[in-house]
């Protein structure tokens with residue numbers, strides 16, 4: 135299968151997001167996100183606790199603390215402190231966005247979402263589609279080398 139230029143870039147950015155997820159100190163699940171605009175990475179994020187909190191995502195029973203921010207939320211809120219703006223950008227995320235992150239994605243003006251891992255609940259994806267955001271699923275496992 136011959137991939138067009140944009141699809142090749144999409145795979146590469148998504149793989150970069152997966153590498154970025156390795157920064158996460160969460161044990162249950164590590165998720166990474168990148169915000170790309172005009173071929174520049176303008177923000178990045180991985181799931182974790184807010185600034186100043188202990189770098190522990192789960193309690194002693196292994197349940198994720200409710201104050202842990204998702205990778206998408208961290209990438210978007212990081213933009214709020216930077217000089218960049220996400221209007222018209224693309225979000226690459228290694229997991230299917232949840233409904234809370236979908237709301238943030240819509241409000242931040244992101245126009246396209248490329249994600250890697252499907253989730254049983256599709257309410258986040260459904261909301262993005264409803265807001266006319268282009269949503270694309272890529273299987274990075276099947277496309278390790280090109």
Ligand SMILES: [Zn+2]
Pocket residue numbers: 204206231232233234235236
């Ligand atoms: Zn989320």
